[in-house]
Amino acid sequence: MVVTLFIPCFVDMMYPxxxxxxxxxxxxxxxxxRCPESAACCGQPAFNSGYWDEARTVxxxxxxxxxxxxxxxxxxxxxxxxxxxxxxxxxxxxxNERAAADxxxxxxxxxxxxxxxxxxxxxxxxxxxKVTFHDGCHGLRELRIKSQPRKLLEKVRGVQLVEMAEEVxxxxxxxxxxxxxxxxxxxxxxxxxxxxxxxxxxxVSNDSSCLMHIQxxxxxxxxxxxxxxxxxxxxxx
Amino acid sequence: xxxxxxxxxxxREALSVAAPRPGGAHAESTPAAASVxxxxxxxxxxxxxxxxxxxxxxxxxxxxxxxxxxxLRVVASTGGFRDELRRLRESDGWKKIGAHAGTLVKGAIxxxxxxxCWTDSGYKVEELENCDAGITECDALVAQTGSVLITSRSxxxxxxxxxxxxxxxxxxxxxxxxxxPEAFALIRQRYGTDYPSFISFVTGPSRTGDIxxxxxxxxxxxxxxxxxxxxx
Amino acid sequence: MNTSARQFKEQATLLTQDxxxxxxxxxxxxxxxxxxxxxxxxxxxxNAARQAAAEIKWEAVNHLDExxxxxxxxxxxxxxxxxxxxxxxxxxxxxxxxxREKQARSxxxxxxxxxxxxxxxxxxxxxxxxxxxxxxxxxxVQLRKEPPYHIVFPAMHLTRHQISELFxxxxxxxxxxxxxxxxLIARRVLRQKYVRAxxxxxxxxxxxxxxxxxxxxxxxxxxxxxAALPQVMVTLLGIEKIxxxxxxxxxxxxxxxxxxxxxxxxxxxxxYGGPRRPGEPDGPEEYHVVLLDNRRTELLADAEQRDSxxxxxxxxxxxxxxxxxxxxxxxxxxxxxxxVGSVITPHLRGLLEWKHLxxxxxxxxxxxxxxxxxxxLHHHLLQNRRNASASKPSRLERLAFKVxxxxxxxxxxxxxxKKVGRMAQRLHPLVKGSRLDPAYAWTKxxxxxxxxKQTFKEYWSSRK
Ligand code: SF4
Numbered sequence: 024m025v026v027t028l029f030i031p032c033f034v035d036m037m038y039p040x041x042x043x044x045x046x047x048x049x050x051x052x053x054x055x056x057r058c059p060e061s062a063a064c065c066g067q068p069a070f071n072s073g074y075w076d077e078a079r080t081v082x083x084x085x086x087x088x089x090x091x092x093x094x095x096x097x098x099x100x101x102x103x104x105x106x107x108x109x110x111x112x113x114x115x116x117x118x119n120e121r122a123a124a125d126x127x128x129x130x131x132x133x134x135x136x137x138x139x140x141x142x143x144x145x146x147x148x149x150x151x152x153k154v155t156f157h158d159g160c161h162g163l164r165e166l167r168i169k170s171q172p173r174k175l176l177e178k179v180r181g182v183q184l185v186e187m188a189e190e191v192x193x194x195x196x197x198x199x200x201x202x203x204x205x206x207x208x209x210x211x212x213x214x215x216x217x218x219x220x221x222x223x224x225x226x227v228s229n230d231s232s233c234l235m236h237i238q239x240x241x242x243x244x245x246x247x248x249x250x251x252x253x254x255x256x257x258x259x260x
Numbered sequence: 261x262x263x264x265x266x267x268x269x270x271x272r273e274a275l276s277v278a279a280p281r282p283g284g285a286h287a288e289s290t291p292a293a294a295s296v297x298x299x300x301x302x303x304x305x306x307x308x309x310x311x312x313x314x315x316x317x318x319x320x321x322x323x324x325x326x327x328x329x330x331x332l333r334v335v336a337s338t339g340g341f342r343d344e345l346r347r348l349r350e351s352d353g354w355k356k357i358g359a360h361a362g363t364l365v366k367g368a369i370x371x372x373x374x375x376x377c378w379t380d381s382g383y384k385v386e387e388l389e390n391c392d393a394g395i396t397e398c399d400a401l402v403a404q405t406g407s408v409l410i411t412s413r414s415x416x417x418x419x420x421x422x423x424x425x426x427x428x429x430x431x432x433x434x435x436x437x438x439x440x441p442e443a444f445a446l447i448r449q450r451y452g453t454d455y456p457s458f459i460s461f462v463t464g465p466s467r468t469g470d471i472x473x474x475x476x477x478x479x480x481x482x483x484x485x486x487x488x489x490x491x492x
Numbered sequence: 493m494n495t496s497a498r499q500f501k502e503q504a505t506l507l508t509q510d511x512x513x514x515x516x517x518x519x520x521x522x523x524x525x526x527x528x529x530x531x532x533x534x535x536x537x538x539n540a541a542r543q544a545a546a547e548i549k550w551e552a553v554n555h556l557d558e559x560x561x562x563x564x565x566x567x568x569x570x571x572x573x574x575x576x577x578x579x580x581x582x583x584x585x586x587x588x589x590x591x592r593e594k595q596a597r598s599x600x601x602x603x604x605x606x607x608x609x610x611x612x613x614x615x616x617x618x619x620x621x622x623x624x625x626x627x628x629x630x631x632x633v634q635l636r637k638e639p640p641y642h643i644v645f646p647a648m649h650l651t652r653h654q655i656s657e658l659f660x661x662x663x664x665x666x667x668x669x670x671x672x673x674x675x676l677i678a679r680r681v682l683r684q685k686y687v688r689a690x691x692x693x694x695x696x697x698x699x700x701x702x703x704x705x706x707x708x709x710x711x712x713x714x715x716x717x718x719a720a721l722p723q724v725m726v727t728l729l730g731i732e733k734i735x736x737x738x739x740x741x742x743x744x745x746x747x748x749x750x751x752x753x754x755x756x757x758x759x760x761x762x763x764y765g766g767p768r769r770p771g772e773p774d775g776p777e778e779y780h781v782v783l784l785d786n787r788r789t790e791l792l793a794d795a796e797q798r799d800s801x802x803x804x805x806x807x808x809x810x811x812x813x814x815x816x817x818x819x820x821x822x823x824x825x826x827x828x829x830x831x832v833g834s835v836i837t838p839h840l841r842g843l844l845e846w847k848h849l850x851x852x853x854x855x856x857x858x859x860x861x862x863x864x865x866x867x868x869l870h871h872h873l874l875q876n877r878r879n880a881s882a883s884k885p886s887r888l889e890r891l892a893f894k895v896x897x898x899x900x901x902x903x904x905x906x907x908x909x910k911k912v913g914r915m916a917q918r919l920h921p922l923v924k925g926s927r928l929d930p931a932y933a934w935t936k937x938x939x940x941x942x943x944x945k946q947t948f949k950e951y952w953s954s955r956k
Contacts, residue, residue: 032900035948036910037941042948058952064900069893071855071874073881077893084901164857192814196854201933203501203852208937209508209818210854213518239938263576264564267731267785271557274793279554282546282799282866303743306541308534308756324756360773379773385687385721405746405757417773418720422713422760440742448738455703457570457769458719460762461745466713467759470629470645471652471671473520479628479675480682481713481760 026054026136027092029085031102032064038231042098044258045133048146049096062088065105070113071197079113086110090122094140095130098254100162100230101197103132108165132162134229134253138171144178148259151181154251155223157214157237159230160192172229172253179256185221195236211240219248229253303441310404310438317403317436318489324406328464329477330485337492341368341430344488348393349374352426358383358391360416364430365395368488379416388419393426394482400446401431401487404439405463408487411451412458421462427482429462433491496825497848503823504852513649517817520648524811527754534756545743546866549802552701552734556792559701559734560783566704570766572779580610580786587612587693587726588619590780594724596621596690600682602708602715603627604695605643605805606728606784609827623693624685626714628678635662641821643828644752644807649820682714692718692776696729697804698744702737705765706781709748709758716760725767725776730784732792732801738763744804747864751808791839797872800835802865809859809869815852824849831859835872843880850876907949914943 026049030042049056066082069075085106089095097103107130110123137143156176162168176184194200194210214237218226226248228234234250241248261269310320318334325332333344345368348354358377359365369376377387388394396415398408408429412418421427437443447459466481477483493501507513532538552559564574577583591599599621607613613634616623625634629646633639635658640646647655652669659665665677694715696706706727708715719725735744741761749755768775791801810816810830821829826837826846834849850873859869881890899905923929925936934940946954 030948036913036943039944039946039948039951043951058949060903060949061901063903063906063949064896066897069896071877072851072889072893073874073877073879074885074890074893075878075881077890077897080897081900160854160856160858164861192854192856192858194814194854196856199851199854203504204933204936205505205508206815206818206852207854209514210814211938213514213814213818235941236938239934239940242939243937263578263582266578267576267783267789268557268561270785270789271560271731271792274789275554275556277793277795279550279795279798282550282802283543303541303544306535306537306544307743307746309536382773389683389687407757412769412772412775418716418775420773422716422720440746441739444739444742455570455705455765457766457772457775458762458764459705460716460760461757463755463757463759463761465759466711468628468675468712469753470627470632470647471650471655471674473523473645473648474652474671476672476675478679479712479714480626480679480717 024054025093026056027089027095028056028058029062029089029095029097029102029106030058031097031099033235034098034231035063037235038252041231041252041254044252044254045096045098047258048254051146052141052143059088065102066113067102067105067109068198070105070109075113079117082110082113083119086114086119086122086126089126092129094136095126096136097130097132099232100132100159100166100168101232103130104161104165106130132166132168132229134171134175135166135168138174144174146175146178146257148178148257149180150256150259152225153183153185153223154225154227155185155187155218155221157187157193157218157226157228157233158190159228159233162229163190168229175253175257176227182256185223187217187221189217191217193233193237195233197232200236207236208240211236215240215244215246215248219246224249226250227253227256304439307439308404314433314436317438321401321403321406321436324403325487328406330406330464330487332487332489334489334491336490338364338367338432338490340490341488342371345369345372345395345428348428348486352392354392356391358388358394358420358424360396360420362397362414362416364397368430369395379420385419385423388423391424393428394420394424395428395430396421398429398431398435399450400443401436401489402440402443402461403436405461407443407461407463409443409447410460410462411456413456418458422481425478425482426484426486427462427465428486428488431487431489433489436489494845496845499825500823500848500852503825504819507820507823508818513820514818516649516651517820520645521811521817524754528750531750531754531756541743541747542864542866545747545864546799546802548735548740548743549865550799552736553732553792553798553801556731556734559736560731563699563701563704563734564783566702567766567781570704570769572766572781575780575782577782578785580784583610583728583782583784583786584612584615586782587728588615590726591616591619591621591691594690596724598622598624598685598689599691599693600685600689600718600722601625601693602695602710602718603630603646604693604728605640605827606695606730607693608639610784610786612728624682624689626682626685626718627710628675628712631678631682632658639822639827642807642810643805649822686717686721689722691724691726692722693726693728694718696727696733697748698735698741699729699733700738700741700763701734703765705738705763707741707745707761707763709745709761711753711759713760716762719762719764719776720774723776724778724780725764726780726782727764728782728784730786730788732788732803748804748806751862751864752806787840791836794839796875797835797839799867800832800869800872802867803832803836804865806864808862808864812858812862814856814858815854831869831873832867835869835876838876838880843876844884847876847880850880910943910947917942
């Protein structure tokens, strides 16, 4: 299968290893990967801030770049929700309405693609560590991704998964983190305390945006707890 | 134009634009709207399950009562009500009780030997407040929730079951219903042409969690709820 | 920034740093969550129940004119008087005039958020009436002269010690740290008020159109006493409280109890359909029902967000909201706080003044998932943001998004910006975390990862 991989802007800039891990995994499974140059950002920052016209300018470009794919894999739950669900709102009543619906039908968040579409859970990964898993809210509640990453982690040799006491937002929330930093930080502190209470060495997630926020707080607190993207765990051998 | 007409006018104007059905754009896959509306009179299939038959209902009601801190006493016949009330009179030191002239109540308190404040044709609030217990009948018991269904007609008015510190309910086996839908069907069947001004589901003794979410019984209403159920 | 937004930010900043508050609320809500989940797990199909509840409310709200008319007709047929109020001021006037006419002096109240909404207590007190809240939590916040902290748990923000001090100061009772003792103190004080009260005032959780009844959900028995003892009873309710049929309560009562309080059914669920009827021993001689619009029809006119009138005020969305838990109920400065408050307040009190609440959300969606009537809460926050930006955009923000779009849509330009950024970030440590830092809002409390030595796109083109 030819898989179109969509690497969102912040993963491109700050977390290239996440994207590279995904490429490796997909290729190892025998698929060929393409990454269209002109698909760079889903348009979520403007959309979430209420600037739908500006969001559309960005989203249109991405929509076109991804339109002729067989399947699209999105490297973040949050951008996945934007493309798979919110494009329908954003393009409602525009000439792109049909294209948005078509795209939604063939889009998958990374872990969902492996488990639901490919039916693969064991990637032969080896990661001897105690970990806890953070569900990014957009993946969890917009796309209903909860069991998929856990099925994947279960098959990783050496991993011990300890769940956190509560399924709660980490406080990132895109522009929210900058508009209301004090609330965002407090939420992050609560999240970190839940994670610390598990005794895990790593917080694993399928959303780098949450991890950027969580790792940022942990670093400032000089905590030993580390964050890592699920794809990086799965790419280990 | 009256305010009533103005408000209704604004409503009609607002409703001239149709709203999407629930479970629209962003919903998970849910049954089609029409099918749910058709079933909505039978919430039985979604609410907590209640077993078939009297024994299972009673077991559930017992379980609910114990969770709710309701005291449930099952007696063999309505004659057993007298013994239970005498026991309560002794253990709680009752001096005076409130009651209404229901058949079960009259029979049960006949030889209790305590002064009675009857509420049927009016009473003094101070007098009822000074009673140690209010003894009432009911319309039904609901196994699903551990509730007692009362109305101003079946239970001696609005205050008898809430003003004294102890509410004692007398009920018969045939009054134990399975679930809330059954209880609502009963309300309609019994009162549909002329509803009492007060209907209530009483589920456990009065309580509050307003201080640090710590459970305290007897907030404003009765601290104790006792249900005497005759198996006759 | 307008006054409401500034106050929100100030209060939120204080509360998010108040670790005692954080602990108190986490503990209180933690207890609630355990019982809520236990009760909810007993349902055979919770999600189907939610869908059905949403359908029923949809029917009620989308035929509101018919249902309201029916409700009023039924009630009046049984001797109640129904009043209609377009605004809060009208409702206050109706109630004040009524009390004057009855020559009432003291009013006992059971919990009614609608009365908070129209600031009824202040108006009545100013008109010389004695008004006493009888719900324990409401009684406590009334003594503290502050609004309820939460629509279901008004005094959740207070410890028993604070309440003991309050009672000692205001009621002259002996200090005690025992919640049972404290409850007894309030019970004793309020019993006297009940016996003396001329008028009993209540809110309502539901209004049954078909039978002309209101339904009140409570645990303490204070609403039952309010409806039993005084000779005049007044109920104030919003026009959206309608349910079509009596049987609908078989679904709504347990669902409200489950999400609202973690109970299978609350202690008392009582339906009132008029003054005392012939042959009944007690109850009020007169029953008045005041139906309040107060801009609910504006919300109704927004078809996209009309479902927010389905709200049964269970408080479930407040409890799960990580924003609410960290900033607390008072920071909002609104009658209805939490997610539902952030959705409806811009409609009820002005979009531009209250839009900040719609931005103060990470859009995590926990509220939408818990809502028993499936209101699309967090998506409505997005719509409020869209509407606010459309009606009064921030020039700076719009420009920023335009520049962003320009850059990101041109691969060459985007690549260049990343290169420049990579060089510029070498200077970042000089200002990092200080007010000179352009990323201060982020870096004040968090580290920021650098732009990678090789971005993914660079990696990808190097492979080709
Ligand atoms: S919006 Fe939903 S969850 Fe929130 S209070 Fe209303 S009914 Fe409850």
